[in-house]
Amino acid sequence: MSLLINIDVPDTASGERFYTAAFGLQIGRRFGKDFVELLGWESPVYLLAKNAGTVGAGGDLRRYERHWTPFHVDVVVGDVDAAVARAVAAGATLEAPAKNTPYGRIAMLADPFGHGLCLLQFNARGYDALLEG
Structure with missing residues (x-):
């Protein structure tokens, strides 16, 4: 088994800026404009662009406050x-x-x-x- 970390963000550019500056993660691969792999931790981190207000897990609406x-x-x-x-x-x-x-x-x-x-x-x-x- 392995572990992947997926983090919903309103846009990948702002997610990249934060996670690379805060933790020194590096961009691994881009899977289009809304899906980015970051490397540098023991598990890869995937930033997924998801609009606020869209339905997430359990039917809850995504919010970024x-x-x-x-x-x-x-x-x-x-x-x-x-x-x-x-x-x-x-x-x-x-x-x-x-x-x-x-x-x-x-x-x-x-x-x-x-x-x-x-x-x-x-x-x-x-x-x-x-x-x-």
Whole structure:
């Protein structure tokens, strides 16, 4: 099995600008103007242009203001503070500044399209710290 990440955006050009600037992803392939592959993470990212107001999964209408979903992307980084600064400079909204946790540091953001994401910097113990006492 493998994992692909598909992210709906109102247009691929704005999605490309954000994800390449915020995370250093590179354009892999273009499948027309509304479907772009980005590379640089362990799984490829596909930006799919979908107009706001069109029907998405479960019959919900797509919207690109901030919305909640139980599924989001955690981006593991070496320096969460630097990654937050880069993402915000690229257009992300910082929703919860980086804080220390037993497993490292985490910050919560939203991309310019309303999708939530977290930036996570693991310490030496990582999630194993949650197994202790």
